[in-house]
Amino acid sequence: MIPKLHSASRMTLTLITASLLGACSSSANPPLAPLGEEKKTKTEVLEAGAAMLxxxxxxxxxxxxLDxxxxxxxxxxxxxxxxxxxxxxxxxxAQCVxxxxxxxxxxxxxxEYIISEALFESLPEKEKKYWHPHNYExxxxxxxxxxxxxxxxxxxMEGKMNSYGKTWHVWNSAPFGATGDRMPLGEPTLEWSFNRDGEDMPGLVDQRDQRMGISTSEKRRQRAELKALAKPQSGVDALKGKFPRPTRDLPGVVDKKAASLK
Incomplete structure (x- = not known):
């Protein structure tokens, strides 16, 4: 998921590397602990040895x-x-856990697997339905x-414009507004991206922002210049009309099929 740093100065690259390799700016503890007994001393000793060898x-x-x-x-x-x-x-x-x-x-x-626009366009049509667009995010x-x-x-983020992700969740441990499962149960779930304002549930983003000291609205302002790089993407309208709240389009986020009909 590292972008093409075409014109990045050495100082900018150093800032990125230092920030990413360093500690997270704010801790986000998991919402629950899996079922099972506490680790035995023998297990912890074996883990310590494995970490060294x-x-x-x-x-x-x-x-x-990334969050x-x-x-x-x-x-x-x-x-x-x-x-x-x-x-x-x-x-x-790129590949992510x-x-x-x-x-x-x-x-x-x-x-989650992340691919460029070029790789996405090389996929068979029946495969493309699994890949969500990233421009709105x-x-x-x-x-x-x-x-x-x-x-x-x-x-x-500039290097991630027009990219796509294929995401499977295998554990429903932290659903927003609900209690998660203490074990990974059932089948994997194909996940999608938000593509319009109002698709996210009230409080979902605010909760993250408050915990991490982030302003999503400020980041939106900072990234306005990236709109010029945005191309119509497949999958923007895949979930259109399937959310309970009214939604609003974000300039620069356009469904490829809808754009071709204009």
Whole structure:
């Protein structure tokens, strides 16, 4: 999920790297603890030994931290915050593990793959229905990289414009406004992005902003310049009309099919 830093100065790159590799700006503890007994001393000793000896881990490069929101594609009022820890595999492809918090106690709740517009367009048509668009998440200010200065974060988001994500949740641990499950139950759920103002449930974004000291509205203002980069995307209208509240379009966020009919 690291963007193309075409014109980024070395100082900007340093700011991004230092912020992402450092501690999270605000702790978000998981909402519940899984069922099961406390760890035994033997287990903790084995973990400590593994940490010292098994150092070549695929998790180590997953040091890009992003925070955003998902809605179930089947049931759009089922919404939750998701903490993404990502690795940029190459310029067009990234992979993320998703948690319900950003502390050591957080529960693993899913995965997300991120691809560029070019890779998305190379997919078979029947596959594209699984991939949600990202422009609203970026332009609305809802997708954030905690701890990064505003200018550097805007530059980070620039490289994500017009990208797509394929997200599966495997644990309903932190649904907004409801009690989560203490075990990963049932089938995986395909998640979607918000694509209009008013699709998110009242309080969902505000709760995150208050806890992390973030202003989504300010980030929206800072990212207004990115609107010029936005192209019509597939999937913007996939959930149109399926939310209980009235919604409003955000300039720059346009469904590709609808745009082709104009």
């Amino acid at each position: 098994q150092t070549d881990s695929p998790l180590e490069p997953m040091n890009i931290y 955003g929101f998902h809605a179930s594609k089947e049931d759009p009022v089922h919404q939750m915050e998701a903490h993404h820890f990502c690795r940029q595999v190459n310029q067009d492809f 998703l948690f319900d918090g950003n502390t050591r106690q957080a529960n693993l709740i899913g995965i 970026i332009l609305s200010g809802q997708l954030v990289a905690p701890g990064i200065p505003g200018a550097a974060e805007t530059e980070l």
